[in-house]
Amino acid sequence: MIAGCFVRxxxxxxVGLGLAWSLACxxxxxxxxxxxxxxxxxxxxxxxxxxxxxxxxxxxxxSEMVWLNSEPLSLRxxxxxxxxxxxxxxxxxxxxxxxxxxVELDADFRDRGVTVVGxxxxxxxxxxxxxxxxxxxxxxxxWRFPVALDTEWSTLDRFWLDHGPRRYTSVSxxxxxxxxxxxxxxxxxxxxxxxxxxxxxxxxxxxxxQAAEQADEHERCRRDYAEIRExxxxxxxxxxxxxxxxxxxx
Numbered sequence: 001m002i003a004g005c006f007v008r009x010x011x012x013x014x015v016g017l018g019l020a021w022s023l024a025c026x027x028x029x030x031x032x033x034x035x036x037x038x039x040x041x042x043x044x045x046x047x048x049x050x051x052x053x054x055x056x057x058x059x060x061x062x063s064e065m066v067w068l069n070s071e072p073l074s075l076r077x078x079x080x081x082x083x084x085x086x087x088x089x090x091x092x093x094x095x096x097x098x099x100x101x102x103v104e105l106d107a108d109f110r111d112r113g114v115t116v117v118g119x120x121x122x123x124x125x126x127x128x129x130x131x132x133x134x135x136x137x138x139x140x141x142x143w144r145f146p147v148a149l150d151t152e153w154s155t156l157d158r159f160w161l162d163h164g165p166r167r168y169t170s171v172s173x174x175x176x177x178x179x180x181x182x183x184x185x186x187x188x189x190x191x192x193x194x195x196x197x198x199x200x201x202x203x204x205x206x207x208x209x210q211a212a213e214q215a216d217e218h219e220r221c222r223r224d225y226a227e228i229r230e231x232x233x234x235x236x237x238x239x240x241x242x243x244x245x246x247x248x249x250x
Contacts, residue, residue, distance in 0.1 A: 050166055051184030059085075059179050062119075062148070062155040068135050070146035075179050078115055082235045083175040084228070087119045087156055090129070090137050094188035095170050099141040101191040101225055105232070106145045113177075114232055118147040121156050121169060174228065176235050183231045190224035 061075050075083075086102055088095040106116040118138065122129045131149060138147055150156055160171050168187030176182050 050186040051160075051163075051171065054163060054181050054184060057181050059173065059175050059181050060158045062150075062158070065148040065150060065155070066131050068131065068138060068147040068149070069144060073117070073146055073148070075175075078117075078175075079179060080177050080240065081113055081115045082109075082177060082232060083115050083117060083173075083179075084232065085117045085119055085159075085173045085175070087121060087150075087160065087169055087171050089121050089123045089169070090134070091123050092170055092188070094168075096141075097189050097221075098170070098191055099143070100193075102145070103142050104192070105229070106143075108229075109232055109236075110145070113236055116145040118143060118145065119150050119155055120147060121150045121153050123169075125153055172228070174231050174235065176238065177240055182235060183228070185224055185228060190221050190228060191218075192222055192225050193218075 059075060064072065067073065084102075084105060086098070088098070102116055102118070105114070110116070120129075120134050129149075129151070134147070134149060148155070153161070156169060159173065160166055160169070166186070170187040170189070172185040172187070172190070173181055174183035
């Protein structure tokens with residue numbers, strides 16, 4: 001159980017759309033737009049703010065796509081469900097690192113009213129992957145939730161890339177029961193595990209600078225994952241559509 005102060009913060013931020021923006025972790029293998037020269041030191045801060053302008057807006061409907069693990073779905077079909085959408089690709093190490101977290105979220109929340117959706121986009125843009133190839137990947141990852149093949153990137157563009165320069169394409173959206181965007185994780189990675197900072201006691205071998213940086217990065221990943229869980233919990237207890245108190249926030 002996460003500490004009460006964190007739960008209250010997450011609940012308040014969901015209701016007020018003032019969600020805390022987690023810093024993305026990892027390197028640049030999944031970049032949509034490479035940072036300009038001299039911007040590297042500001043990269044995490046820039047990523048953390050991406051998508052903030054989309055909070056409180058209805059999610060755009062996606063085009064017809066091939067679906068795996070499901071009949072074709074539309075956002076209208078998913079009204080009444082809290083929806084977690086993860087855009088991913090098979091060549092992205094951050095997507096592979098996040099894959100077990102999505103399995104866990106699906107298992108923990110599926111029966112409570114959350115639908116996890118994987119939106120596959122081949123890289124580079126224009127690359128060809130057959131449904132059978134993608135099906136083999138998601139089977140190896142243990143994904144049982146719906147996966148759509150956004151082969152032309154049209155849904156990724158509509159949801160994400162058309163809104164301005166983006167650092168990563170491995171973005172995640174949480175939608176409330178009305179299909180309104182309530183949380184954006186701008187990528188590239190989140191998960192509950194990963195290396196931790198060394199203990200406070202002096203170790204036999206001092207950690208390398210690289211090991212310490214990796215531990216810090218994965219600490220952000222763990223915080224991002226915990227925040228997504230808190231957002232899902234908060235949205236599940238909001239009044240459902242049709243309730244008097246169920247108007248979306250202004």
